[in-house]
Amino acid sequence: xxxxxxxxxxxxxxxxxxxxxxxxxDVNALVPQLWPRTVVRTEEGALEVGGVSxxxxxxxxGTPAYLLDEVDLRAxxxxxxxxxxGADVYYAGKSFLCKAVVRMIDxxxxxxxxxxxxxxxxxxxxxxxxxxxGFHGNNKSVSELRRALDAGVGxxxxxxxxxxxxxxxxxxxxxxxxxxxxxxxVGVEAHTHEFIATAHEDQKFGFSLAGGAAFEAxxxxxxxxxxxxxxxxxxxxxxxxxxxGFEVATRRVIELQAQIRDARGVELPELDLGGGFGIAYTTQxxxxxxxxxxxxxxxxxxxxxxxxxxxxxxxxIEPGRAIxxxxxxxxxxxxxxxxxxxxxxxxxxxxxxxxxxxxxxxxASYSATVAGRTSPAPPLLARxxxxxxxxxxxxxxxxxxxxxxxxxxxxxxxxxxxxxxxMASNYNHVxxxxxxxxxxxxxxxxxxxxxxxxxxxxxxx
Numbered sequence: 001x002x003x004x005x006x007x008x009x010x011x012x013x014x015x016x017x018x019x020x021x022x023x024x025x026d027v028n029a030l031v032p033q034l035w036p037r038t039v040v041r042t043e044e045g046a047l048e049v050g051g052v053s054x055x056x057x058x059x060x061x062g063t064p065a066y067l068l069d070e071v072d073l074r075a076x077x078x079x080x081x082x083x084x085x086g087a088d089v090y091y092a093g094k095s096f097l098c099k100a101v102v103r104m105i106d107x108x109x110x111x112x113x114x115x116x117x118x119x120x121x122x123x124x125x126x127x128x129x130x131x132x133x134g135f136h137g138n139n140k141s142v143s144e145l146r147r148a149l150d151a152g153v154g155x156x157x158x159x160x161x162x163x164x165x166x167x168x169x170x171x172x173x174x175x176x177x178x179x180x181x182x183x184x185x186v187g188v189e190a191h192t193h194e195f196i197a198t199a200h201e202d203q204k205f206g207f208s209l210a211g212g213a214a215f216e217a218x219x220x221x222x223x224x225x226x227x228x229x230x231x232x233x234x235x236x237x238x239x240x241x242x243x244x245g246f247e248v249a250t251r252r253v254i255e256l257q258a259q260i261r262d263a264r265g266v267e268l269p270e271l272d273l274g275g276g277f278g279i280a281y282t283t284q285x286x287x288x289x290x291x292x293x294x295x296x297x298x299x300x301x302x303x304x305x306x307x308x309x310x311x312x313x314x315x316x317i318e319p320g321r322a323i324x325x326x327x328x329x330x331x332x333x334x335x336x337x338x339x340x341x342x343x344x345x346x347x348x349x350x351x352x353x354x355x356x357x358x359x360x361x362x363x364a365s366y367s368a369t370v371a372g373r374t375s376p377a378p379p380l381l382a383r384x385x386x387x388x389x390x391x392x393x394x395x396x397x398x399x400x401x402x403x404x405x406x407x408x409x410x411x412x413x414x415x416x417x418x419x420x421x422x423m424a425s426n427y428n429h430v431x432x433x434x435x436x437x438x439x440x441x442x443x444x445x446x447x448x449x450x451x452x453x454x455x456x457x458x459x460x461x
Contacts, residue, residue: 027402028374033280033287034367034414036069036327038438045374047412050438054331054371054410057443061436063333063410064351066421068446070104070439073327073417076290077108080319083290090134092275092320093119095418100437100446101324102126111154113318117144124151134272134318136183138204142166148178155179157233157272159206164217168226180221181233181272182207184214186252188236188245205235209252218260218268229266231313232256235274238321241287243296246273250297254304257313267311273297275318279325281415282365287322321418328417330355330433331371332395334409335387345382347401349411352386353393354427356413356420360392368396372410375402384411388428421447429455 030041039049047054049069057067080089090113091105097119105112106128114120115136123133130152137144138159145167148156158164158180171178183206207214214232221229234249250273261267278287288296298315305312332349339345358364368384379400386393395413405411424432431450436443 027377027379027400028369030369031280031283031367033285034282034326035329036072036414037075038069038071039329039414041374045372046410047369047371049329050443051441052438052443054412057436057438058331058333058372058410060443061434061445062449063331064349064355064433065331065449066328066355066416066433066435066447067331068101068324068328068417068435068437070327070437073101073324074104074108076323076327077105077110079290080317080323081109083294084315084317087294087314088316090272090275090316090318091323092318093123094422095320096324096328096420096422096435097122098435098447099126102128106132111316113320117141117147120144120147120151120153130154134181134316138206140166142170145170146174149174149176153178155181155230157181157183158217158221158227159183161213161217161220164220164227168224171226177226177228179228179230181231181270182214182217182221182229183233183235184209184253184256186234186236186249188249188252206233209256214256215259215263218256219263222260222264222266229268231268231270231272233272233274235272235318236276238276239278240276241278241285243288243293243300246297247300249273250300251304254301254308254310257310258308261310267313269313270316271301271313272316272318273301275320275322277319277322279321279415279418282367284365290319290322325415325418328420328435329412329414330416330420332384332411332413334405334407334411336407337405345380347382347384347405347411348387349384349395350387351430351433352388352395353390354386354388354425354430355433356395356416357423357425358419359394359397360390361423366396366399366413366415368399368401368411368413370402370405370409371412375404377402377404379403380405384413388430390427426450426455431455 042048088111090111092113094115102123111132113134131154133153135148135153135156185206185208207217221227232253234253236245236249332351336348353360380403382401384396434445434449435447437446
């Protein structure tokens with residue numbers, strides 16, 4: 001596709017591409033909401049993060065690489081902690097977890113949510129206090145539950161009747177009384193992709209509210225008297241911008257709290273409303289600040305508790321994407337540029353669906369920019385694709401890049417901190433990229449790049 005055709009085709013892509021890239025000057029611009037807070041474009045034209053040029057980072061660490069702005073991540077932790085003062089903020093480790101990030105989360109005073117034995121192992125190996133860990137998962141094994149009990153995990157979120165039986169038996173065996181929450185499926189259809197909407201009835205998580213299973217689970221735990229039932233848990237999905245879903249979910253779980261009180265005379269002291277707070281991937285996204293979220297959610301909770309004549313329980317939330325997502329961008333190098341005349345231009349980079357599966361899996365939208373230089377060339381509507389043997393190997397579906405984009409250029413894709421490394425694979429036997437933290441002019445590898453030796457070490461042939 002030729003540069004002058006970009007404007008003509010823009011109407012075909014709707015809100016999938018950032019329409020603001022229209023002039024040669026704009027093609028070099030950065031939209032602040034998409035990038036970590038220390039990212040700037042220097043006078044020399046290259047992006048800089050944490051005081052280090054991406055050209056230097058590429059030379060030292062190679063590409064592709066996930067670049068983590070440590071100042072940004074820590075600031076987002078503090079923003080949530082300050083906004084939700086009086087509540088417990090659990091970082092959702094599934095978004096991205098490694099020992100260095102666990103230590104950052106600990107140092108900033110947050111709690112930590114894990115959802116597998118492996119995530120628990122990372123947290124414990126980094127020295128995170130077990131009493132500040134919450135353990136999720138719809139199919140926790142006996143060995144995972146035993147390890148959580150042995151470690152002294154602060155709370156376990158119960159997800160099925162089988163799990164109640166397993167944990168009750170283990171608690172009797174060990175003489176321990178773990179704190180637990182009941183995960184409630186509240187029937188709220190969050191405005192998000194169906195695979196990441198987690199509170200409608202037809203899905204694998206939690207106890208159904210409408211069918212009575214959630215009430216039955218709570219009564220069973222209370223009557224057994226072995227587990228310490230602290231409260232209820234609700235999570236309605238991911239990448240959510242509208243708090244109306246939280247309002248409906250809160251009303252329904254508070255109604256359940258009142259039913260439990262009326263049945264057993266017990267007011268549960270805690271309530272977890274989950275996470276799922278959206279971030280900006282493109283200029284079309286307009287996420288709320290932690291302060292706005294806290295104000296709305298606390299108002300909703302206070303109103304519903306007042307209506308039900310309940311004391312306001314201690315609130316907890318679980319932001320993951322909203323903390324680590326914007327703090328990271330992925331740096332690639334262009335390998336080929338292919339003009340499919342009259343259709344589109346494909347810009348192929350040295351990563352792809354093995355380091356970011358979200359575009360293929362969720363039809364997710366991302367932005368991109370040429371990161372190693374500025375350009376006087378007009379904008380070109382391009383598709384950034386990976387190197388894998390799949391036609392669906394797309395990183396950014398539609399983006400305006402300078403028309404002189406060429407092999408060897410560095411391309412940066414913001415908003416890749418959440419789920420990209422966590423869901424990364426070795427498809428086509430491509431080693432996974434490193435995670436490099438940058439702060440105050442210094443970079444350090446916190447997750448090293450995989451090698452072919454790593455791949456072969458698992459092959460016992």
